Amino acid sequence: MAQLALSVRFLDEFGKLDSKARSGAVKTALKFHQLTLKQLWSDAGLDFKQPKGARNKHIYTCRIDKFYRGVVLAPDSGEDFLLLRVMAHDDAYAWAAKQVPSVNAVTHGLEIRDVVTVEQLVPVWEAEAASADAEPLFARHTDGDLRGLGIEDDVLRAARSLTSKEQLRAFAPLMPEDQWQVLQFLAEGLSVQTVWGEFVALRAPSGGLPVNRTDLAGAIRSTPARIALVSGPLELSDILDKPFAAWRIFLHPSQRHMAYRPSYSGPAQVTGGPGTGKTVVALHRVKHLLGHLRDGERILLTTYTGALTSALREALGQLIDDEELRDRVEVSTVNALAREIVESRDGEQREYLDGAQESALWEDISAQLGLSWSGQFLAQEYKHVILAQGLRSLDAYREASRGGRGSRLPAARRHEVWKAVEAFRFALDKRFARTHLGVCDEAALRVAETGVLYRHVVVDEAQDLHPAQWRLLRAVVPARPDDLFIAGDPHQRIYDTKVSLKSLGIPVTGRSARMRKNYRSTQEILTWAMALLDGRPVEQLEDGGVDTLAGVQSSLRGTRPTICAAADTDSELAELVLRIREWVDSGVELSDIAVAARFNKIVHRVIRRLQDAGIPAVRLRKEGRTDSEGVRVGTMHSLKGLEFRCVAAVGVREGVLPYPGAITPMELDPIQHHTDLTAERCLLFVACTRARDRLHVSWSGTASRFLTEAGVA
Numbered sequence: 001m002a003q004l005a006l007s008v009r010f011l012d013e014f015g016k017l018d019s020k021a022r023s024g025a026v027k028t029a030l031k032f033h034q035l036t037l038k039q040l041w042s043d044a045g046l047d048f049k050q051p052k053g054a055r056n057k058h059i060y061t062c063r064i065d066k067f068y069r070g071v072v073l074a075p076d077s078g079e080d081f082l083l084l085r086v087m088a089h090d091d092a093y094a095w096a097a098k099q100v101p102s103v104n105a106v107t108h109g110l111e112i113r114d115v116v117t118v119e120q121l122v123p124v125w126e127a128e129a130a131s132a133d134a135e136p137l138f139a140r141h142t143d144g145d146l147r148g149l150g151i152e153d154d155v156l157r158a159a160r161s162l163t164s165k166e167q168l169r170a171f172a173p174l175m176p177e178d179q180w181q182v183l184q185f186l187a188e189g190l191s192v193q194t195v196w197g198e199f200v201a202l203r204a205p206s207g208g209l210p211v212n213r214t215d216l217a218g219a220i221r222s223t224p225a226r227i228a229l230v231s232g233p234l235e236l237s238d239i240l241d242k243p244f245a246a247w248r249i250f251l252h253p254s255q256r257h258m259a260y261r262p263s264y265s266g267p268a269q270v271t272g273g274p275g276t277g278k279t280v281v282a283l284h285r286v287k288h289l290l291g292h293l294r295d296g297e298r299i300l301l302t303t304y305t306g307a308l309t310s311a312l313r314e315a316l317g318q319l320i321d322d323e324e325l326r327d328r329v330e331v332s333t334v335n336a337l338a339r340e341i342v343e344s345r346d347g348e349q350r351e352y353l354d355g356a357q358e359s360a361l362w363e364d365i366s367a368q369l370g371l372s373w374s375g376q377f378l379a380q381e382y383k384h385v386i387l388a389q390g391l392r393s394l395d396a397y398r399e400a401s402r403g404g405r406g407s408r409l410p411a412a413r414r415h416e417v418w419k420a421v422e423a424f425r426f427a428l429d430k431r432f433a434r435t436h437l438g439v440c441d442e443a444a445l446r447v448a449e450t451g452v453l454y455r456h457v458v459v460d461e462a463q464d465l466h467p468a469q470w471r472l473l474r475a476v477v478p479a480r481p482d483d484l485f486i487a488g489d490p491h492q493r494i495y496d497t498k499v500s501l502k503s504l505g506i507p508v509t510g511r512s513a514r515m516r517k518n519y520r521s522t523q524e525i526l527t528w529a530m531a532l533l534d535g536r537p538v539e540q541l542e543d544g545g546v547d548t549l550a551g552v553q554s555s556l557r558g559t560r561p562t563i564c565a566a567a568d569t570d571s572e573l574a575e576l577v578l579r580i581r582e583w584v585d586s587g588v589e590l591s592d593i594a595v596a597a598r599f600n601k602i603v604h605r606v607i608r609r610l611q612d613a614g615i616p617a618v619r620l621r622k623e624g625r626t627d628s629e630g631v632r633v634g635t636m637h638s639l640k641g642l643e644f645r646c647v648a649a650v651g652v653r654e655g656v657l658p659y660p661g662a663i664t665p666m667e668l669d670p671i672q673h674h675t676d677l678t679a680e681r682c683l684l685f686v687a688c689t690r691a692r693d694r695l696h697v698s699w700s701g702t703a704s705r706f707l708t709e710a711g712v713a
Contacts (some may be wrong), residue, residue: 002040004032005082006239008226011246012556016645016693017068017086018587024065025086026240033233037078048072051097055115058216059096071096073112075216082220082227084112103219104178106150107203108211110219110227111176118158118174125161137162137187145192149182149200159183169523177226177555178203181517188551190516198516202253225252245318247280247519258513259284267484267501268511269462273552274529274689275520278487279641282460283312283319285485289456290325297455299329300476302337304464304495307620308641309333312460330454334469335436337476338443342434345446351433358435365423371416377407377668378420384498384672386421387437388467390444394418404498406671441468447475461641462488464495470504479505491533491549494637494683496675516551520643522558525695529688531710532681561688561695563713565703569651572700573609576648579696580615580631583646588694590616592645594632596687598659602651607633636687647691649684653699657684657706681706 006029014025031046041048047063058076061069069092073082087095098116103109129136138146138159146156155175162168165187172180178199185195205222212218220227228249230236239249251259258270259281270281286301293299301312313331320326332340343349353361362382363375371378384405391397398414409417428434447453453476459465465473477483484506501508518526530549562579566572576595583593595610595617597603603619610617610631620634620642632644639647651657658680664672684706688695697707707713 002032002035002037003080004029004230004236005080005220006228006230007082007084008228008246008250010083010085011228011239011250013085014240016587020065021068021086022240024068025070026237028062028064028070029083029230029236029240030233032081033230033236051093054097056100058101059099061092061096069093071099073101073110073216073220075220076214077217080217080220082110101216101219102152102176103211103213103215104150104152104176105211105213106148106200107178107222108205108209108219109178109203109223109225110216111152111178113154113176114174115154118154118171121171121174122158122161125158125163125167129161129163132163134163136160137164137168138183141186141192146182149186149192149195150203151179151182152176155179155183172523172555172557181553181555184553184555185516185551188553190551198254198514202257225250225256242318245315247277247283248319251280251284252277252515252517252519254513254515255281255284260288263481264485264511265481266479266511267486267506267508268482269486269488269501269508270513270515271487271489272515273489273491273518273526273549274686275518275526275554275643276489276515276552277517277519278489278515279312279315279460280519281515282458282485282487283315286316286329286458287319289458289482289485290320290328293328293455297328298453300337300454300457300473301329301331301460302334302457302473303460303641304333305461305637305640306333306336307638308461309336311642334440334465334472338436338440338469338472341443341446341472342439351431352439353428353433353435361424361427362420365420365427369416369420369423371420373417374668376664378417378424380664380669380672381405381409381417382421382424383437383466384496387441388498390441390468390471404671406669406673437466437468440466440472444468444471444475447472452476452478456482456485458485458487460487461492462486463490463493464497465499466497467499467504470499470501470506474505492640492682492686494640494679494686496672496679498675516553518552518554518556520692521554521689522556522693523554524558524560525688525691526552526554528561528695528712529685531712532685532688532706534710556692558693561691561697561712563707564696564698565713566698566700569605569700572650572698573606575698576606576650576696577610577613577615579648580610580646583694584615588645590629590631593648594620594634594639594642594644594646594690595648595650596634596636596639596690597649597651598636598656598683599651600635603633603635606650636683639690640686643690643692645692646694646696647688648696648698649687650698651700652684652697652704652707654702654704657704 048060050060058074060072060074062072064070064086067089068086069089070086071084071092073084098114099112100115102111104111168183168187182195255277270278272278286299289299303309309331316326359375359379362379366373366375366378385400385402389400391400394415397418398411457473457477564575580593595606607617616630617633618628618630620632620638658677662680663676666673703713
């Protein structure tokens with residue numbers, strides 16, 4: 001019987017086909033598991049054909065329906081088939097005729113290349129390079145270095161003809177993905193040693209085994225990061241029912257290395273830019289750890305917001321079929337965990353102050369005590385010094401470091417601040433209220449006294465957690481191998497938290513890895529969004545060092561983001577309606593479109609405008625996605641950790657982003673001022689990088705300074 005395999009490119013494109021093409025592709029794929037080999041080749045419905053002028057005898061096309069054909073690789077064994085793409089009839093023939101499969105000498109993986117177009121372009125670019133006064137892009141790398149990284153001779157010649165990153169990006173659809181990724185990393189300044197260690201070595205087979213360059217069937221099985229073997233109809237249906245959940249099947253070797261490493265000697269961390277698969281690694285790590293639990297042991301999968309816990313719970317259900325096994329994983333926010341610990345033991349539930357209520361209380365206390373500091377100063381001192389360090393007494397506060405605070409506070413006056421803290425806590429008790437960070441601090445103390453609760457803790461979106469929350473996580477799991485697994489990206493820090501994991505007893509040095517390949521957004525969206533950060537360094541999680549997005553790249557290609565400068569809000573929303581209709585007409589489901597705004601007021605206005613235009617729209621709330629049909633509309637904060645095919649960011653104007661009310665005045669604390677400004681910049685960056693295929697950004701009046709500084713407005 002035939003063995004069918006699906007390429008990751010096929011799955012990337014499958015969900016974007018119209019419903020008839022998807023249905024036809026499913027029926028065609030099922031035939032590979034229902035017919036004998038002889039029946040397959042003779043089946044009139046499949047209509048296997050080689051394109052005219054084909055450059056390789058193993059590339060065929062087959063009928064999907066009247067308008068679409070599949071492109072299939074059929075190795076010599078006759079039992080293995082790889083479905084590469086589904087394309088419009090003429091496009092499939094044209095693309096298939098140019099493709100040549102091969103086996104990489106270093107990684108032993110299967111590669112597909114467009115030899116015809118490369119042969120046409122390389123001589124032209126070689127001539128341009130010879131006449132241009134520009135250094136070749138890879139002049140600093142020897143042929144031996146490039147061959148050692150898996151660059152084959154034909155790609156090597158093409159690489160030597162390049163003088164710019166733009167030319168390299170144009171080559172992306174033509175050359176083997178792994179080889180192009182190696183060249184892309186080198187072009188971004190990564191060393192040969194780094195590219196080898198983080199990308200190539202994890203693909204290369206151990207033991208230096210010789211490669212059979214003609215064994216295409218073997219190469220299919222040696223390329224699990226891009227090819228999925230399908231055992232039968234049930235597995236095929238499961239995969240094609242969730243085409244955008246390819247992360248369940250395809251893991252980059254660096255992701256698999258992190259997720260399925262047998263054991264870590266202590267806390268481990270994976271970082272990387274948006275869409276690099278950190279959450280995927282975290283979920284697969286949970287799957288790995290579940291296989292090693294003893295009786296009675298449980299895992300905590302935690303993150304910052306309720307919307308993210310909903311997304312994680314849904315993803316865990318897709319990855320792990322066994323309900324009993326899933327029940328051993330508690331998915332919860334850190335704040336919810338803290339509330340459960342404190343309230344279950346106190347037997348009482350209290351009100352929790354929101355940000356505005358807490359700020360007002362600090363202002364009242366400052367006025368009541370006649371202090372010279374504003375309520376804002378007191379609130380930040382409490383959050384970033386006292387709660388951050390878990391200080392319990394005035395003596396401890398007097399001795400504490402105020403590193404990271406940009407405002408002076410003489411030691412002789414710290415008792416005045418402490419008096420305000422005591423007044424704040426007294427006022428909370430009087431109101432029968434708590435704060436979220438305060439209850440995390442209290443819960444950490446309780447757990448430290450009564451004992452740990454979990455065998456493993458896996459943390460997603462770790463960059464936004466406060467030290468008080470980290471102390472709780474440190475307390476609920478014993479300090480032993482595989483205790484904490486942490487995923488995060490400092491560039492997506494949208495709250496003013498500052499943390500050093502090492503100082504909190506969570507050292508990750510030597511057990512940390514960085515993801516550099518973006519799997520979500522097109523390179524066009526990624527490049528556009530990265531310009532918003534303008535290369536600004538951000539603080540790492542582990543030791544206060546700096547982190548950058550250097551080397552983060554995507555192999556996905558699409559169109560540039562669209563921008564709209566409108567005269568007023570009505571005109572801006574009218575343009576939004578047109579854009580969403582355009583996306584829907586192109587086959588995008590309503591539920592795979594999101595609109596992000598800075599404030600709830602704009603969210604409500606967007607929903608009304610879409611509904612008035614006959615476009616179903618639903619509010620994206622704290623609990624995350626909803627089953628209701630309609631465009632998802634929410635604040636930029638609520639989109640964090642989620643992804644959609646198309647995203648529109650609206651109201652990106654000065655006075656909204658950055659929002660003055662979220663920025664500490666420079667004269668009050670210059671360090672906090674810059675921290676707050678960075679958080680606002682990261683918020684827009686996060687919203688824009690939720691998009692996979694299309695991004696639309698709009699404003700009325702004056703564009704946000706973030707857009708003008710990035711040169712995109």
